[in-house]
Amino acid sequence: xxxxxxxxxxxxxxxxxxxxxxxxxxxxxxxxxxxxxxxxxxxxxxxxxxxxxxxxxxxxxxxxxxxxxxxxxxxxxxxxxxxxxxxxxxxxxxxxxxxxxxxxxxxxxxxxxxx
Amino acid sequence: xxxxxxxxxxxxxxxxxxxxxxxxxxxxxxxxxxxxxxxxxxxxxxxxxxxxxxxxxxxxxxxxxxxxxxxxxxxxxxxxxxxxxxxxxxxxxxxxxxxxxxxxxxxxxx
Numbered sequence: 001x002x003x004x005x006x007x008x009x010x011x012x013x014x015x016x017x018x019x020x021x022x023x024x025x026x027x028x029x030x031x032x033x034x035x036x037x038x039x040x041x042x043x044x045x046x047x048x049x050x051x052x053x054x055x056x057x058x059x060x061x062x063x064x065x066x067x068x069x070x071x072x073x074x075x076x077x078x079x080x081x082x083x084x085x086x087x088x089x090x091x092x093x094x095x096x097x098x099x100x101x102x103x104x105x106x107x108x109x110x111x112x113x114x115x
Numbered sequence: 116x117x118x119x120x121x122x123x124x125x126x127x128x129x130x131x132x133x134x135x136x137x138x139x140x141x142x143x144x145x146x147x148x149x150x151x152x153x154x155x156x157x158x159x160x161x162x163x164x165x166x167x168x169x170x171x172x173x174x175x176x177x178x179x180x181x182x183x184x185x186x187x188x189x190x191x192x193x194x195x196x197x198x199x200x201x202x203x204x205x206x207x208x209x210x211x212x213x214x215x216x217x218x219x220x221x222x223x224x225x
Contacts (some may be wrong), residue, residue, distance in 0.1 A: 004157070
């Protein structure tokens with residue numbers, strides 16, 4: 001089966017500019033996640049969708065970050081305006097709940113550099 | 116905040132040796148998972164161990180879980196250069212989103 005697709009793979013912008021990332025999860029996966037991974041750290045959850053709805057966005061900086069998942073499939077994550085500390089890899093993942101446990105499938109990520 | 120913390124932060128071994136990584140966490144979990152991340156790539160799921168399991172094997176991987184100590188270990192036997200990567204533990208506390216540790220960077224010298 002096709003994996004999680006993300007684009008672009010790399011993006012360089014200046015601070016205060018805006019940027020958008022796109023994710024296409026594995027077909028049939030109801031749950032979609034966006035993570036932020038700063039260099040040398042583990043991924044940190046930004047937002048979790050279950051179909052169209054938001055399950056958890058408690059760690060999303062809502063003054064500058066927004067995300068949507070139209071029709072319960074593709075998702076976009078936007079940053080406006082960007083700050084230097086937003087430089088990171090943005091990972092999208094999807095999962096299909098299996099019984100009492102699940103595993104997540106990750107895309108290759110988008111490496112964002114804010115100058 | 117980070118739920119899991121891996122130890123050591125970095126590990127360098129020779130090909131053929133075993134590599135052991137440890138993970139400690141803070142709250143009760145439903146399961147604990149280990150992921151691998153090659154440089155510049157996304158994470159790949161390796162193995163999942165449920166809270167009622169103590170040990171699990173998958174190929175050259177062996178995972179143990181001690182819920183009383185809130186710790187887990189990942190053992191990679193007979194390491195290969197291709198095992199060079201960062202390894203993360205991730206805990207599922209029932210909120211259905213995983214919380215990742217800071218990772219162990221493993222370097223396997225050929």
